[in-house]
Amino acid sequence: MEPGNDTQISEFVLLGLSEEPELQPLIFGLFLSMYLITVFGNLLLILAISSDSHLHTPMYFFLANLSSVDICFTSTTIPKMLWNIQVQGKTITYAGCINQIFFFSVFGFLENLLLMVMAYDRFVAICHPLHYTVIMNRQLCGLLVLVSWIISVLNSLLQSLMLLQLSFCTGMEIPHFFCEINQVVGHACSDTFLNDMVIYFGIVVLGCPPVAGVFYSYSKIVSSICRISSAQGKYKAFSTCASHLSVVSLFYCTVLGVYLSSAVTQSSHASAVVSVMYTVVTPMLNPFIYSLRNRDIKRALKRIIRVPMMYVPIVLRLKKCP
Numbered sequence: 001m002e003p004g005n006d007t008q009i010s011e012f013v014l015l016g017l018s019e020e021p022e023l024q025p026l027i028f029g030l031f032l033s034m035y036l037i038t039v040f041g042n043l044l045l046i047l048a049i050s051s052d053s054h055l056h057t058p059m060y061f062f063l064a065n066l067s068s069v070d071i072c073f074t075s076t077t078i079p080k081m082l083w084n085i086q087v088q089g090k091t092i093t094y095a096g097c098i099n100q101i102f103f104f105s106v107f108g109f110l111e112n113l114l115l116m117v118m119a120y121d122r123f124v125a126i127c128h129p130l131h132y133t134v135i136m137n138r139q140l141c142g143l144l145v146l147v148s149w150i151i152s153v154l155n156s157l158l159q160s161l162m163l164l165q166l167s168f169c170t171g172m173e174i175p176h177f178f179c180e181i182n183q184v185v186g187h188a189c190s191d192t193f194l195n196d197m198v199i200y201f202g203i204v205v206l207g208c209p210p211v212a213g214v215f216y217s218y219s220k221i222v223s224s225i226c227r228i229s230s231a232q233g234k235y236k237a238f239s240t241c242a243s244h245l246s247v248v249s250l251f252y253c254t255v256l257g258v259y260l261s262s263a264v265t266q267s268s269h270a271s272a273v274v275s276v277m278y279t280v281v282t283p284m285l286n287p288f289i290y291s292l293r294n295r296d297i298k299r300a301l302k303r304i305i306r307v308p309m310m311y312v313p314i315v316l317r318l319k320k321c322p
Contacts, residue, residue: 011091012184013173014084017273028085034284035078041287042067048300055300058136059125059240062118063290065145066247069114070283073107076100077178077279097179098160105156105181109206113148115248116210116217120144122241123217127224155202162195176272178279214248243290250285254278 017027049055049064077100084090092100125132159181166188174183185195221241228234254277291297 009094009168009172011093012097012168012179013090014081014092014177014179015173015175016081016084016090016177017276024085024088028082031078031280032082034280035074035082038074038280038284039071041284042071044301044304045287045290045297048297048304051304052296052300055296058121058141059118060296061141062114062121062145066111066114066118067287069107069111070286072103073111074280074283076103076107081177092179097184098163100179101163101181101184102156102160104178105159105202106152109152109155109202110148111251112207112210113152114145115244115251116213117144117148118244119214119217119248122244123220125240126221126237151206155206159195159198159202162198166190166192166195176275180272180275211252214252218245218248243294246289247282247286250289251278251282254282 018024045067046064049060080092080096080100084092121136124135128135163181163184166185167190168187169189172187174180174187176183181199185192185199188195218241221237225234225237228237254274291301
């Protein structure tokens with residue numbers, strides 16, 4: 001521990017979603033299934049985009065990055081939860097908790113920023129179609145992703161370093177299935193004023209602008225679509241951003257639902273249950289949303305599935321003639 005800490009602590013206790021022993025196998029099977037679907041679904045989406053030259057465009061470049069973030073986002077929490085259920089334990093080391101908070105914050109903020117970048121891409125494609133290839137060039141796309149990474153890492157690093165300055169009481173129990181930063185800070189024994197300010201600063205300065213950017217982009221998109229005269233033109237324009245709009249709605253509605261439910265019920269356990277929606281369910285559904293509503297993705301997936309199978313020689317046993 002750092003010199004500023006007056007209490008030595010080596011591990012925390014994660015209470016999980018339920019303390020009922022008979023429910024643990026059900027929870028393990030359910031979350032293992034969702035995790036495998038999330039990983040393989042997003043990997044398949046990344047493979048489809050990388051293998052099809054027609055999908056090497058800014059929109060699918062951002063989508064591949066979003067799928068990678070979704071895999072990492074769920075991998076920061078679910079494997080540890082499954083391991084604890086398997087070994088019938090609830091502990092996580094102090095270092096493991098800090099690392100989990102850091103990476104969870106990195107990929108959570110990064111997903112938020114990528115959704116804003118993808119909304120900007122759709123805004124340029126629909127509102128400025130003639131200048132799309134000039135504006136959304138490779139350099140800008142790479143720069144947008146790089147800046148998103150830098151902002152997310154710096155913000156998470158600041159929060160983690162501030163967390164290291166806190167002291168904790170021994171035997172601290174976290175009513176969650178992962179180390180959620182608000183829960184950890186709220187159970188600290190020392191003054192958490194600066195930590196709360198850093199958390200609120202990250203939400204207001206780094207969280208709200210991407211949300212505002214998404215709403216602004218789609219307000220302009222809707223305005224542009226309404227000015228299109230033909231119904232077919234409106235449908236074609238809307239179809240290019242329907243999948244992203246569905247993902248944005250799912251992500252922000254679930255995150256908002258978590259904070260509203262925690263504010264209304266004042267129950268940490270209820271907040272943990274609801275948080276499953278944006279930590280597990282949303283990353284799992286994203287590949288299905290993009291593949292089911294996008295003909296280009298479906299065509300690329302069919303091409304992967306229809307890869308020529310390797311022929312295995314079959315040896316026939318001939319009966320000996322008498």
